[in-house]
Amino acid sequence: MRRMTARPANAHQARLLRLLRDGGPNSRAQLGDQIDLSRSKLAVEIDRLLETGLVVADGLAASRGGRRSHNIRLAPGLRLLGVDIGATSVDVAVTNAELEILGHLNQPMDVREGPVAVFEQVLDMAAKLRASGVAEGFDGAGIGVPGPVRFPEGVPVAPPIMPGWDGFPVREALSQELGCPVMVDNDVNLMAMGEQHAGVARSVKDFLCVKIGTGIGCGIVVGGEVYRGTTGSAGDIGHIQAEPDGRPCACGNHGCLEAYFGGAALARDAEAAARDGRSAELAARLEEVGSLAATDVAAAASAGDATALDLIREGGTRTGQVIAGLVSFFNPGLVVIGGGVTGLGHTLLAAIRTQVYRQSLPLATGNLPIVLGELGPAAGVTGAARLISDHLFSPA
Amino acid sequence: MRRMTARPANAHQARLLRLLRDGGPNSRAQLGDQIDLSRSKLAVEIDRLLETGLVVADGLAASRGGRRSHNIRLAPGLRLLGVDIGATSVDVAVTNAELEILGHLNQPMDVREGPVAVFEQVLDMAAKLRASGVAEGFDGAGIGVPGPVRFPEGVPVAPPIMPGWDGFPVREALSQELGCPVMVDNDVNLMAMGEQHAGVARSVKDFLCVKIGTGIGCGIVVGGEVYRGTTGSAGDIGHIQAEPDGRPCACGNHGCLEAYFGGAALARDAEAAARDGRSAELAARLEEVGSLAATDVAAAASAGDATALDLIREGGTRTGQVIAGLVSFFNPGLVVIGGGVTGLGHTLLAAIRTQVYRQSLPLATGNLPIVLGELGPAAGVTGAARLISDHLFSPA
DNA sequence: CTCACTTTGTCCTGAGACAGGAGAAAGTCG
DNA sequence: CGACTTTCTCCTGTCTCAGGACAAAGTGAG
Numbered sequence: 001m002r003r004m005t006a007r008p009a010n011a012h013q014a015r016l017l018r019l020l021r022d023g024g025p026n027s028r029a030q031l032g033d034q035i036d037l038s039r040s041k042l043a044v045e046i047d048r049l050l051e052t053g054l055v056v057a058d059g060l061a062a063s064r065g066g067r068r069s070h071n072i073r074l075a076p077g078l079r080l081l082g083v084d085i086g087a088t089s090v091d092v093a094v095t096n097a098e099l100e101i102l103g104h105l106n107q108p109m110d111v112r113e114g115p116v117a118v119f120e121q122v123l124d125m126a127a128k129l130r131a132s133g134v135a136e137g138f139d140g141a142g143i144g145v146p147g148p149v150r151f152p153e154g155v156p157v158a159p160p161i162m163p164g165w166d167g168f169p170v171r172e173a174l175s176q177e178l179g180c181p182v183m184v185d186n187d188v189n190l191m192a193m194g195e196q197h198a199g200v201a202r203s204v205k206d207f208l209c210v211k212i213g214t215g216i217g218c219g220i221v222v223g224g225e226v227y228r229g230t231t232g233s234a235g236d237i238g239h240i241q242a243e244p245d246g247r248p249c250a251c252g253n254h255g256c257l258e259a260y261f262g263g264a265a266l267a268r269d270a271e272a273a274a275r276d277g278r279s280a281e282l283a284a285r286l287e288e289v290g291s292l293a294a295t296d297v298a299a300a301a302s303a304g305d306a307t308a309l310d311l312i313r314e315g316g317t318r319t320g321q322v323i324a325g326l327v328s329f330f331n332p333g334l335v336v337i338g339g340g341v342t343g344l345g346h347t348l349l350a351a352i353r354t355q356v357y358r359q360s361l362p363l364a365t366g367n368l369p370i371v372l373g374e375l376g377p378a379a380g381v382t383g384a385a386r387l388i389s390d391h392l393f394s395p396a
Numbered sequence: 397m398r399r400m401t402a403r404p405a406n407a408h409q410a411r412l413l414r415l416l417r418d419g420g421p422n423s424r425a426q427l428g429d430q431i432d433l434s435r436s437k438l439a440v441e442i443d444r445l446l447e448t449g450l451v452v453a454d455g456l457a458a459s460r461g462g463r464r465s466h467n468i469r470l471a472p473g474l475r476l477l478g479v480d481i482g483a484t485s486v487d488v489a490v491t492n493a494e495l496e497i498l499g500h501l502n503q504p505m506d507v508r509e510g511p512v513a514v515f516e517q518v519l520d521m522a523a524k525l526r527a528s529g530v531a532e533g534f535d536g537a538g539i540g541v542p543g544p545v546r547f548p549e550g551v552p553v554a555p556p557i558m559p560g561w562d563g564f565p566v567r568e569a570l571s572q573e574l575g576c577p578v579m580v581d582n583d584v585n586l587m588a589m590g591e592q593h594a595g596v597a598r599s600v601k602d603f604l605c606v607k608i609g610t611g612i613g614c615g616i617v618v619g620g621e622v623y624r625g626t627t628g629s630a631g632d633i634g635h636i637q638a639e640p641d642g643r644p645c646a647c648g649n650h651g652c653l654e655a656y657f658g659g660a661a662l663a664r665d666a667e668a669a670a671r672d673g674r675s676a677e678l679a680a681r682l683e684e685v686g687s688l689a690a691t692d693v694a695a696a697a698s699a700g701d702a703t704a705l706d707l708i709r710e711g712g713t714r715t716g717q718v719i720a721g722l723v724s725f726f727n728p729g730l731v732v733i734g735g736g737v738t739g740l741g742h743t744l745l746a747a748i749r750t751q752v753y754r755q756s757l758p759l760a761t762g763n764l765p766i767v768l769g770e771l772g773p774a775a776g777v778t779g780a781a782r783l784i785s786d787h788l789f790s791p792a
Numbered sequence: 793c794t795c796a797c798t799t800t801g802t803c804c805t806g807a808g809a810c811a812g813g814a815g816a817a818a819g820t821c822g
Numbered sequence: 823c824g825a826c827t828t829t830c831t832c833c834t835g836t837c838t839c840a841g842g843a844c845a846a847a848g849t850g851a852g
Contacts (some may be wrong), residue, residue, distance in 0.1 A: 008826070012483065029829060038811045042796035066828020148759055158759050206674055208628055218725065222618050229727025230602055240721040243753055244639070253755060268620055324723070325636040331625025359649060363544055363554050363629045370560045425800060434840045439801070462799020463847035 003180060004139045006052035007396035012037060012045045017054060017140065017393040020074045022197070027069030034307055046072060075097060078136075081178070082189055082389055083122055084380030086340075087214035087263075088110050089159055090118065092125040093381035094135045099197060099389060101378060103134040111146060114164035119228070123177060138180050140392050142384030143170060144187035146215070148233040154184035157232060160251065161215065183387045188235055189226045190383030192219025195336050196384045207374070208326060210237070211339035212319065212348075214226040214263040218326070222292045237326065257322050258288070260273045261315035263294045263340055263357055269311055270297045271324050274280035279307035301347060309347060316348045320355025327368065329361040330367075338373030345372070350367035399576060400474055400535045402448035402790035408441045409432060413450060413789040416470045418564040424458035424467035432650035442468060443479065464591070470494060475572070476531075476784055477537035479518055480583055480776030482736075483507050483557055483610035483659075485515070489777035490531045495593060495785060497774060499530040505704045507542060510560035511569070518572060521666040534576050536788050538780030539566060540583035542611070553628060557611065563742035579783045583607070584631055587769070588615025588778030591732050593782045595771040600730045604722060605769070606633075608715065608744075610659040614722070633722065634658065653718050653735045657711035659690045659736055663706055666693045675703035690737050697743060705743060712744045716751025723756040723764065724787055734769030739766070 008014040010185035012035070019034055020026055032042050037089040049055045058071040072174050074097035082101075084091040088111070090099045091365035093104040105125045109118060130137060147159025154171025156162065175182040201209070201221070215237040220227040228234050238258035246255025259265060270292045274282040286292055300308035323335060335356070337349060353370050360368075373379055404410040408431070415430055416422060429436050431706055445451045448512035454467040476729035478497075480487040484507070489500040501521045505514060525531060529676040543555025551565025552558065571578040591597045597605070597617070605615035616623040628786050634654035635647050642651025655661060667689045670678040677696040682688055696704035719731060731752070734746060749766050756764075 027829090032829095039830075040812080040832080041810055044810095061821055064828065065820060066826085067820095067830075068403070071827060206623075212405075222623060227602075227618060230729035230764075231727055231759055231762065233757060234725065234727035236727070236757055237721075237725050238759065240724050241717065244717070251757070254660055274623075321637065321640070323716070325633075325721060326725055328632050328636050329630065331627060331630035331632070331723070333626035361629060361632055361635055361647070363627055364632065368626075368628065390406070423800090428800095435801075436841080442820080442838095459848055460799065461849065462797085463801075463849095465800060792845055 003137050004053065004075055004392075005224040006394060007055050008054070009048065010045075010395055012041070013054075014051055014394050015257025016049065016382035017074065018047060020055065020388075021393065022039065025058055025071050029064070029069045030061075031072065036051040038112065039326065054112040055267055068183045072191055076138075078139050078155075079137065080385040081126055081135075081139065082381030082384035082388075084144045084190065084377075084384060085109075085111060085118060085122075085146060086187065086380075087146050087314055088120060090125070091377055091381050092122055092129065093378070093385070094126075094129050094138075097389070099340050099382055102379065103129045103132055104378065104381065106377060108185065111162045111312060112164065114275050115168040115170065119177070122301065123211055126178075140180055140183075140386050141174060141178055141188065142387035142389075142390035143174060143182060143184045143294055144254050144380050144384050145170065145184065146213075148231065149184055149186050149228075150232050151185060151228050154182065156184075163246060163363070170306075183391050185226070185387055186217070186219075186228075186232070187380055187383075188217035189228065190219075190387060191338055191379045192221050192226060192336070192383065193386045194375050194379035194383030195338065195373050196221060196224070196380070196383075198373050198382055199379060200336055201328060201334055206330075207332045207334035208323075208324060208330060209336040209338060210319070212337065212341045213263055216262045216319070219386045220330070237322060238273045240325075242322055253353055257318060260318045266294045266311060266315060266341070266371065267292050270290045270308070273307050273311065281305035282308060294344070298341075298344050312347045313351045316344075319348075320352040321359065323352060323370075324356045324359035327356055328363050331364045332368070335368065335370040336373050337370065337376075338379055363395070400449060400471055400788075402450050403603070404450070404789060405444065405564075406441075406791055408437070408723035409445055409450075410790050412441060412445065414786075415466065416451065416790065417785060420494055421454055421467055423467055425460070425465045426457075427468065430789060447652075451663065473532075474535050474633055475533065475780040477522055477531075477534045478772075478777030478780035478784075479537065479541060480540045480586065481507060481514060481518075482540050482583065485744075486521070487777050488518060488525065489774070489781070490525050490534075491778070491781040493780055495781045497777065499525045499528055500774070500777065501525060502773065507558045510698055511566065513566040514590070515570065515573070520766065522574075531764075532726070534574055534578075534579045536773075537570060538586065538779050538785075539570060539578060539580045539784035540776050541566065541585040542583050542609075544632065545580055545582050545624075545625050546628050546629070547581060550578065552580075569625060577745045577784065577787060579787050581622070581783055582613070582615075582628070582631070583709035583776055584613035584615045585624065586615075586783060587775045588617050588622060588732070588779065589782045590775035590777070590779030591734065591756050591769050592617060592773050592779075593622070593780055595769055595775060596732055596767050597730055600727075602728050603730035603732065604726060604728045605720075605732040605734060606715070606719060608658055608733065609736040611654055611714070612658045612735075616726070618629060635720060636718050636721075638718055653714060656714045661689045662693055662711060663688050664705060666696075666704070669703050669707065675701055677701035678704060690740070694737075694740050697740065708740050709781055710744045711748045712740075712747025713751050716748040717755065718750045719766075720755035721772065723752055723760050731764065731766045732769050733766065734771075734775055 021257045058073040061069040061071045078097040080095045080160050082093045090109045094102045154164040170184045188211045218235040239256040241255045242254035242257040249256035249259040249260040273279045276287040285296045297308045454469040457465040457467045475492040476491045476552045490498045553562040565643045566580045584607045614631040614633045635652040637651045638653040639651040643655040645655040647654035670677045670682040681692045692703045
C-alpha cells in the first residue's frame with residue numbers, strides 16, 4: 001500500500017488534522033465550530049486536504065435539524081508505529097491516525113545489549129504486527145528510550161542505564177530502516193504525552209508524570225507541551241537526594257531516591273527481607289524462582305504480607321518526599337503516577353499522597369489530584385504515536 | 397503631558413516596538429533586517445506607529461555605504477513605573493520605554509502594615525520621582541509583591557508573609573489611583589524578568605533565578621516566558637524540606653529551607669552565635685545596634701570572622717542541596733542567585749556551586765553556569781517595567 | 793567635480809488570504 | 823405540503839503582503 005507522504009501545507013490544515021485526530025471523525029460544520037475560520041476558507045482547506053489524501057470523506061453525519069453534513073475523517077489507511085523501550089522489556093504497537101491501538105506486543109529484552117540488537121528485535125516485532133494484518137506499512141514511528149535524548153537530532157546522550165547507546169543515531173537509523181519519519185524521545189516524556197492524549201491528563205495544561213519502573217523519572221508538561229530542558233535531561237529525578245549521606249547509589253552519589261525505591265531497589269530490599277527471615281511470604285517466592293522482582297512484592301502485599309506492605313509504604317514515602325518538593329517548585333495541576341510498579345497500587349499511592357499533602361504548601365496542594373495513570377503499558381506507545389503524529393501533522 | 401494611550405494594532409507593530417525596546421533606537425533598514433517583512437509592508441507599519449505617536453523619527457542614521465537611513469525610536473516621553481515590594485523595604489523606579497532607569501528610590505517599609513499603608517507610601521515615592529523631573533506621568537506600572545499572585549487578575553492569594561493582602565485587588569486599585577494600566581506579579585518572577593532583560597540571563601531561554609531575601613523563592617523561565625504554575629505559586633522553594641524532621645518552621649512544617657537560611661534565619665542564627673560567645677565580631681555588632689541582620693553577617697564575614705563565614709557556608713550548602721534537586725529536575729541553562737543576601741557574595745556562591753556540582757547529574761551540570769545576578773536592586777524594578785511593557789507592547 | 797555604484801525609501805501592481813452574503817441543496821417538523 | 827433550519831458552494835470585495843520599478847541620497851575612485 002502506498003504510504004502517506006503528504007504533510008499539511010499550512011497551520012490551518014495542521015489544526016484541522018489535529019482536531020480530527022483528537023476528536024475523531026467529524027462533520028465539516030462541527031469542524032467549523034471548533035476553528036476560527038469562515039465557511040468558505042474552511043471548505044477550501046478541507047478540499048485541499050481531501051486532494052492530498054490526508055483526510056477522506058466518510059458518508060453523511062446525523063442531522064442537527066437541517067441538511068445533513070458530510071463527515072470527514074483522517075486517512076483510514078494511515079498507520080503509526082509506537083515503540084517503548086524499557087530497561088528490561090520493549091513494547092511495540094500499531095495505531096491508526098486517531099492513535100487507537102490496533103495491535104500491541106510486549107517482549108522481554110535487555111537494553112544493555114545495545115541498539116543494534118534491540119532494534120533487530122523491534123523491527124522483528126513490527127514485522128509480526130504487519131503480518132497480523134493491522135498494517136501494511138508505516139507512515140511514521142515514535143521511539144521512547146530509557147534515558148536522556150538530544151531531541152532535535154533524536155540521539156541518546158550519556159544514558160546511565162544503556163551505555164552502548166550514547167550517540168547512536170536512533171532517529172536516522174530507524175528512519176532508514178522503516179522508510180518513514182521517526183521521532184525519538186525519553187520514555188517518561190512519552191508516557192506523559194500518552195496520558196495527556198488519552199489518559200487522566202486530558203484537560204490539564206501543566207502537570208507532572210512520575211514513572212516508577214526500574215528507575216524513576218518524571219515527565220514535565222508546561223502549557224500542554226513536554227518540557228525537555230537544556231540538554232534533554234529534565235525530569236531525571238531518580239538521583240535527587242532523598243536522604244543526606246544516605247545509601248550509596250550506582251551513580252556514585254549517596255542517598256539518591258533510586259537507591260531507596262524503584263524496581264531495582266525494591267527487588268533488592270525484598271530479597272534482603274526474604275533472607276533475613278522478615279517475611280515468610282517473600283522467602284517462599286524467593287525459594288521458587290531464585291530471585292525477586294517488584295511484581296513479587298506486589299503479590300505479597302496483596303496477600304497481606306506486612307513486610308511487603310512496609311517496603312511499599314517506605315518507598316512511597318521517600319518518593320512522596322521528593323515529589324512534595326517538586327510540587328512546591330512547579331505547582332502542577334495534576335500529578336500522575338505510572339510505570340511498572342503501578343501494580344503496587346493504592347498502598348503506594350496512599351503513601352505518596354500522605355507525604356505530599358503533608359509537606360507541600362497548601363496553596364500548591366489545595367486542589368491537586370495525585371492519581372495513577374489510567375493507560376498502563378499503553379501510555380508509552382500511545383505517547384510515541386502521538387509524538388510522531390504531532391510531527392506529521394505540523395506544516396512542512 | 398498627555399500620556400500614551402495607543403497600543404500596537406497588530407503583531408507586526410508589537411514586534412517592532414519590542415525590537416526598539418530591546419535594541420534601542422534603530423534605522424528602518426536595520427529593523428527590516430530583523431523582521432521578516434517586505435520593505436513596503438514595513439514602511440506601512442512604521443508609518444502607522446508614527447501616526448499613533450508610539451514611535452518618533454529621530455534624525456538620520458550613519459550611512460552604511462549608501463543613502464542614510466531615518467532613525468526610529470520609541471516615544472521619548474513614555475514613562476513606566478516599576479515597583480518592587482519586599483518584606484522590609486520597597487523600591488520604586490521610573491524608566492523610559494527602553495526600560496532604562498531614570499530615577500530610583502528605596503525606602504524601608506513593613507509589608508505587614510497592609511496594602512493601603514504600603515500603597516500610600518508607594519504613591520508618595522512615585523510623586524517624589526515625578527517632582528524630581530524624570531516623569532510627568534506614567535504610561536504603565538508593574539508591581540512586584542512578595543507572595544503568590546493570581547496573575548490574570550493581579551491579586552495576591554494566601555501570601556504567608558503578608559496576611560492582610562489576601563485578595564486585595566492590587567491591579568485594579570493601583571490602576572485607578574495612577575490612571576494607567578497596571579500588572580502585578582510575584583517579586584521573584586520580576587527579578588527573573590529583570591535579569592533576562594538587562595542582566596546575566598539575556599540570551600538564555602530556560603533558567604532559574606533564586607532570590608534569597610527575607611525568604612527564599614525561585615523564578616522559573618521556560619522558553620523565555622515566566623512560568624507561574626497552576627495557582628501562581630510556582631517557585632515557592634522556601635518551604636521545600638531540606639532536612640527530614642528538622643527545625644520547626646513558621647509554616648508549621650519541619651526542616652524547611654527557610655528555617656535554615658534566608659535573611660530571617662540568618663539574622664536569628666547570627667544573634668544566637670553572638671550571645672553564645674562564638675563570635676566576638678558579631679557580639680560587638682549586636683551590642684551596638686541591639687539586633688543583627690544579614691548585612692551584619694556579611695560585614696563580619698568580610699572582616700574574616702570564622703563563625704560568620706560558617707553560617708554563610710552552611711546556609712549556602714543547604715540552599716545548594718535544594719537547588720541541586722531542582723537542577724536535576726528542571727535541567728536549566730543557567731542558575732542566577734540574587735536578592736538581599738547577595739552581599740554575602742562569593743562565599744555563598746561557592747558553597748552553592750560546590751553542592752550543586754557534587755549532587756546533580758553530570759549531564760545537567762556539565763555546562764551549567766551558576767552566577768550572581770548582575771542587576772542587584774535594579775533587577776526587580778527593571779522586571780516590573782518589563783512586565784508592564786510586555787503588556788503595553790502587545791496587540792490590543 | 794563627475795560618474796558608477798550602493799543603500800534607502802516610495803509607489804504600484806498582482807497574487808493570495810479571508811469574511812460574509814446570496815442562494816441552492818438537503819433535511820426536520822407541524 | 824409549507825415554513826423553517828442547517829449545510830454547502832459560489833461569488834465578491836477587502837485586506838495583507840511581496841517584489842519590481844524607480845526616485846532619493848549617499849560613497850568613493852578617477
